[in-house]
Amino acid sequence: MNPFLNELAKQLAGKWLSLLVVPGALFVGSVAVGRRIRLGQWPGDHRFVTDLQQGRASAGQLATVVLGALLLSAWAGLLAQGAGRAVHWLWLGQWPGRVGEALAGRRRRRWTRAQESYEQSYREGRSDEDLARLAHLRNRIALAPPTRPTRMGDSIAALSARVRVDYGLDLEYGWPRLWLVLPEDTRAVVDESKEAFNRSASLAGWGVLYVLAGSVWWPLGLAGLGILLTAVVRGRSAVENLALLMESAVDLHGANLATSLGIPVPEGRLTPDIGREITRAVRKGA
Template identity: 80%
Template structure:
């Protein structure tokens, strides 16, 4: 048991260093260099630097400086993770108030116009290539009628809509049960995809911090903007991939969920009737 706890402590310490301290140290070093170039040395740092140059800095001073650097780096890492959580919330578009609803309405109108053009072309019997192009343009807005102010948010929201229409399944209540019957390999792939979304949001959090640090030294601002734009591109791709994998999990293992709940699936395919029965069981009247 002690060896297990020691190994767990080592793994947690390694993750703590890689996720917080290392990127935090780079951020703190950048801010220190920028501060020194713009304002001069930190208040009170002249004596410590002079002691280092004379070789008279005590062990206590060096230890305090090292500990302070580690703590500042960890604090910066925690701050970036917090900013990343805020970015994640913005990406998924669950915004309260009129701003979020106004943006969602705008996206709904765009989707409706694209859907109308697709339906008109279908009624006119236009070619498959034309229909595919119109469907592609509509899907660039969302895969289902938009309900969120952001594309990433609608990628997740459309998942519930599409599963509900195809299978009659309430994914909000059904997903935790489906997760328990998924094979280990499928859960590992989904975990990695979810982690990719979280990593992108954390990179965006670092971008926000570097943009703010641009007030100390202007080159940090463009660097932060570049990190933020990169995170948005990566995040959009990661969210789309996660939604596709979750929908695939329902397609491939929805029958396993039904049979695990004691609901027969005669042909091995979940029909809307079976999905509605699964929903009734998992919701328990809620």
């Protein structure tokens, strides 16, 4: 047990350093330097800095400075993680109230107009190139009628809608069971995509802190905007890839889920009738 606990402690310490302390130290140092530059006090002339340069700083002073820097860095990391969770919630578009409904309605109207243009062109016998272009314009909004105020949120919502329409499967209840029958390599790929999305949200959390730090020194605000832009691009790519991988998992392994639940699969693949049977089994009347 002791070797296991020691190894676990090492891993937790490594994650603590990489996720909180190191980026937190960069943020705290940037704010400190920016503040001194703004106030025209760089380089500084504090007695401790002079003592440190001349080797006269006491061990207590050094320990206090190191401990204070670690605590500030950890607090900054925790603030960034909290901001990242808020960004995660905003990106997925689970907003209550009228604002979320209004934005979702606006996206739905745009999608409906794009779908009507596609259907009209299809009836008119337009070329495959025109149809592909119109489908691309529609899919840039969402792959299914939008229900969320954000594109990232609709990437996940469209996944559930498409699986329900094509297979009759309620993915909210079916996914946890499907996850248990997926091969290990498939779960690893899905996990990596999910972690990429979470890392993007955490990066956006740091961007929020740097934007706020722009009130101390304006270049930090510009850096924050750049970080936020990078995080949005990465987050959008990650969530779209995650939705595609989850839908592919249903396509390739949905029949295994049915077999595991004791539901016959005569054709060897998931069909709407089998999907509805799975839904009845996993929902249990709920």
